[in-house]
Amino acid sequence: MSARSKTLAERQEAFLASVLDEGTPAPEGWGNRQAAGMAVYRGNYRSALMGALAETYERTALYLGPELFARASINHAIAHPPSGWTIDEVGAGFDQTCAAMFGENPEVAELAWLEWAMLELATAPDCAPLTPQDFASASAEFGEEDWAGLRLGFQPRVSVRVVAHDLEAIWRALPERHEQTTLVEPRACVTSREDERPTFTLLEADHAPAIAAMQQGASYGELIAILLGDNSDPGPDDIQNAAMRAGAMLGAWLGEGLITAINP
Amino acid sequence: MAIQPDPIAPFSGFGLGLRRTHYDDFLAGGVPVDFVEVISENYMIEGGRQLRILEQVRRDLPVIIHGVSMSIGSARGLDGDYLAKLKRLEQRIDPLWVSDHLCWTRTSAHNSHDLLPMPLTREALQVVCDNIDHAQSVLGRAMLFENPSSYLTFPEDEMSEWEFLSEMAQRTGCYLLLDVNNIYVSSQNHGFSAEEYLAGLPLDRVRQMHLAGHDPATPERDIIIDTHDREVIEPVWALYAKALEMLPHLPAVMIERDEHIPPVGELISELDRAREIADRAMEPA
Numbered sequence: 201m202s203a204r205s206k207t208l209a210e211r212q213e214a215f216l217a218s219v220l221d222e223g224t225p226a227p228e229g230w231g232n233r234q235a236a237g238m239a240v241y242r243g244n245y246r247s248a249l250m251g252a253l254a255e256t257y258e259r260t261a262l263y264l265g266p267e268l269f270a271r272a273s274i275n276h277a278i279a280h281p282p283s284g285w286t287i288d289e290v291g292a293g294f295d296q297t298c299a300a301m302f303g304e305n306p307e308v309a310e311l312a313w314l315e316w317a318m319l320e321l322a323t324a325p326d327c328a329p330l331t332p333q334d335f336a337s338a339s340a341e342f343g344e345e346d347w348a349g350l351r352l353g354f355q356p357r358v359s360v361r362v363v364a365h366d367l368e369a370i371w372r373a374l375p376e377r378h379e380q381t382t383l384v385e386p387r388a389c390v391t392s393r394e395d396e397r398p399t400f401t402l403l404e405a406d407h408a409p410a411i412a413a414m415q416q417g418a419s420y421g422e423l424i425a426i427l428l429g430d431n432s433d434p435g436p437d438d439i440q441n442a443a444m445r446a447g448a449m450l451g452a453w454l455g456e457g458l459i460t461a462i463n464p
Numbered sequence: 465m466a467i468q469p470d471p472i473a474p475f476s477g478f479g480l481g482l483r484r485t486h487y488d489d490f491l492a493g494g495v496p497v498d499f500v501e502v503i504s505e506n507y508m509i510e511g512g513r514q515l516r517i518l519e520q521v522r523r524d525l526p527v528i529i530h531g532v533s534m535s536i537g538s539a540r541g542l543d544g545d546y547l548a549k550l551k552r553l554e555q556r557i558d559p560l561w562v563s564d565h566l567c568w569t570r571t572s573a574h575n576s577h578d579l580l581p582m583p584l585t586r587e588a589l590q591v592v593c594d595n596i597d598h599a600q601s602v603l604g605r606a607m608l609f610e611n612p613s614s615y616l617t618f619p620e621d622e623m624s625e626w627e628f629l630s631e632m633a634q635r636t637g638c639y640l641l642l643d644v645n646n647i648y649v650s651s652q653n654h655g656f657s658a659e660e661y662l663a664g665l666p667l668d669r670v671r672q673m674h675l676a677g678h679d680p681a682t683p684e685r686d687i688i689i690d691t692h693d694r695e696v697i698e699p700v701w702a703l704y705a706k707a708l709e710m711l712p713h714l715p716a717v718m719i720e721r722d723e724h725i726p727p728v729g730e731l732i733s734e735l736d737r738a739r740e741i742a743d744r745a746m747e748p749a
């Protein structure tokens with residue numbers, strides 16, 4: 201097939217393949233001028249992706265240093281060429297690239313996860329969190345059934361995961377590096393937004409599955425069941441303890457400004 | 465056949481791109497510009513500080529939304545999610561106009577996040593016109609398209625870029641964003657006359673002009689690269705003056721800086737030069 205008989209779609213596929221991979225054969229009919237121009241487009245592509253990753257993962261870059269961060273960025277961009285219209289998307293999954301590359305330093309992947317979660321929050325829909333007083337007023341007349349069926353609306357794009365490292369200490373210390381950042385026991389890292397500012401906090405680890413379940417629509421009664429865990433025959437004390445734990449969690453979530461609605 | 469969109473009335477003035485480093489300057493007021501231009505994709509979001517600041521700036525100044533990812537030359541058509549989000553921003557900001565580039569950025573599988581060159585063929589022109597009709601129909605308004613800088617031409621080209629742009633504007637009712645630096649860069653890279661380019665355009669369709677700096681050719685690389693990271697050079701100022709003499713009216717003129725962004729005062733000084741040249745070029749003979 202000659203170059204002239206190819207469709208525009210085919211030419212564009214071939215052109216972009218050549219931008220992504222310099223090993224791809226040049227399109228038919230191309231000479232040195234086109235090859236020189238293609239080198240500019242390849243350079244633009246790489247610098248755009250590297251720039252976007254550096255902007256999104258500013259703290260991960262500081263933590264790793266420029267050489268390791270550049271290596272991670274190149275690996276990520278080659279393995280995950282972007283497909284979406286926003287260049288920010290090139291950063292999706294970078295924590296997994298870091299986990300694969302820096303297995304002996306798992307805090308790197310946790311830090312990258314945190315930066316991505318913070319970026320997501322920065323452009324999330326604006327919302328007004330309920331204060332503890334708002335919640336107390338709204339639930340003042342609740343009966344037992346109301347509590348059991350209570351569902352909560354969370355700030356949009358709140359993220360949570362269990363982490364094994366003191367991300368607060370790592371975050372504060374940058375560009376210096378803390379040598380000892382492993383937590384005594386894992387914690388739940390929860391991101392949220394205070395007005396327009398993305399932020400995060402470390403809570404007890406059992407907050408992670410609890411928040412995840414409530415974000416997916418679990419009721420307060422179901423939360424208590426989750427907290428009872430594998431206990432298939434709970435006694436009154438077990439139920440009382442689980443209810444108290446759920447109440448403490450709810451208080452923490454309200455204190456952190458995570459809750460925006462009751463029974464949304 | 466698509467319905468021709470309503471005309472865009474001329475707007476004369478001098479402006480800057482609204483960049484994050486200058487947010488505080490614009491919020492404080494007193495930056496002497498007639499409009500600002502923003503990169504659409506940075507504000508096609510659901511909330512947060514950037515959007516709030518844009519809405520605040522919009523209370524005082526007309527805003528132009530200028531995209532880099534519509535990919536109007538994509539043979540696979542336009543991205544519906546992108547158009548929906550752009551429409552939402554357009555409704556939120558009520559801009560002077562919406563613009564993008566004569567280029568393509570993606571295939572069905574990947575996005576280059578760069579302004580890739582169009583082959584200048586009848587087939588490509590049909591694709592571009594169909595896509596412009598689609599975009600203008602979704603937005604409910606005419607758009608502007610910018611002439612890009614390019615670093616290669618295609619063996620299969622069947623017309624010049626100015627012929628392509630002219631027919632595109634005539635067939636779709638779209639308008640032109642004339643990037644003077646891009647004309648200079650491409651003319652140097654491909655060896656055509658910038659004056660001939662200007663003379664071949666339907667200049668009554670020009671509603672905006674961009675002025676920017678670029679990375680010159682080097683002994684190792686004989687291609688000029690459009691970088692928006694430094695001051696406008698003298699030949700580009702001269703081409704700007706020449707273009708103004710040929711235009712029927714003064715358009716919206718702006719300095720475009722995306723890298724190594726200096727304090728806003730430095731850009732205003734450069735914009736002042738654009739004003740002075742316009743004063744001289746547009747004064748009655």
